[in-house]
Amino acid sequence: MRKRPDQVKKIGDQGYGERVPAGQYVTQKFPVLSYGSTPKIDLKTWTLRVFGLVGRPLELSWEQFIGLGWTTITSDFHCVTQWSALDQTWEGIPFAAVIGPAMPKPEAKFIMAHCFGGYTTNIPLDVAMNEGFFAHKQNGQEMGKDHGWPLRLLIPSRYAWKSAKWVNGIELMPQDAPGFWEQRGYNNNADPWKEERFWPELNR
Numbered sequence: 001m002r003k004r005p006d007q008v009k010k011i012g013d014q015g016y017g018e019r020v021p022a023g024q025y026v027t028q029k030f031p032v033l034s035y036g037s038t039p040k041i042d043l044k045t046w047t048l049r050v051f052g053l054v055g056r057p058l059e060l061s062w063e064q065f066i067g068l069g070w071t072t073i074t075s076d077f078h079c080v081t082q083w084s085a086l087d088q089t090w091e092g093i094p095f096a097a098v099i100g101p102a103m104p105k106p107e108a109k110f111i112m113a114h115c116f117g118g119y120t121t122n123i124p125l126d127v128a129m130n131e132g133f134f135a136h137k138q139n140g141q142e143m144g145k146d147h148g149w150p151l152r153l154l155i156p157s158r159y160a161w162k163s164a165k166w167v168n169g170i171e172l173m174p175q176d177a178p179g180f181w182e183q184r185g186y187n188n189n190a191d192p193w194k195e196e197r198f199w200p201e202l203n204r
């Protein structure tokens with residue numbers, strides 16, 4: 001049976017060239033991939049905590065959070081299951097604008113993103129400060145509940161499992177520690193341009 005173009009797993013076929021990392025195919029869809037079910041979240045009781053190695057721990061209500069200043073970014077989204085969605089626009093607040101006021105201590109080098117439902121993922125603090133983005137809208141619409149509403153911490157330069165849906169806590173840590181998938185064989189660094197999909201020995 002012939003495969004539909006969006007099922008073809010060779011990027012060269014699609015003419016996107018170097019726009020897309022090796023082993024990825026471009027899809028117009030944006031599939032849902034979650035471990036566990038979509039949590040029920042109420043903005044009235046929602047908070048975002050910033051804790052760990054900070055001078056000033058924060059617990060922001062939704063009203064406080066959205067007051068930090070909205071912007072829009074455009075980025076590509078690469079899932080380790082080999083689909084890529086290009087030119088996604090996201091509205092929300094840069095990670096640095098939220099974390100800066102918490103005054104990270106110099107010893108803080110990594111973060112753990114915590115989510116409703118217990119999912120976690122770890123990211124170097126400098127990466128999150130440079131490109132992390134708390135997204136509330138995607139392509140002009142409120143983010144779908146399955147995709148992380150009301151807030152997803154995007155890390156565009158990494159595979160999608162580093163982009164935590166339903167994020168509700170940022171922990172600043174002195175040392176790295178593996179998150180949910182990182183404990184289960186996914187690569188710690190997760191750079192799609194290096195095809196860092198799984199543990200090095202599983203990548204081969």
Ligand SMILES: Nc1nc2c(c(=O)[nH]1)N[C@H]1C(S)=C(S)[C@@H](COP(=O)(O)O)O[C@H]1N2
Nearest residue numbers: 031032033034035115119147160161164165
């Ligand atoms: N809270 C939470 N965030 C998560 C996940 C999850 O299960 N829970 N799955 C991750 C994985 S493995 C992927 S591939 C992407 C999928 O995002 P999507 O469902 O919006 O496509 O979300 C990531 N963020």
Ligand SMILES: [Mo]
Nearest residue numbers: 033080081161
């Ligand atoms: Mo994933």
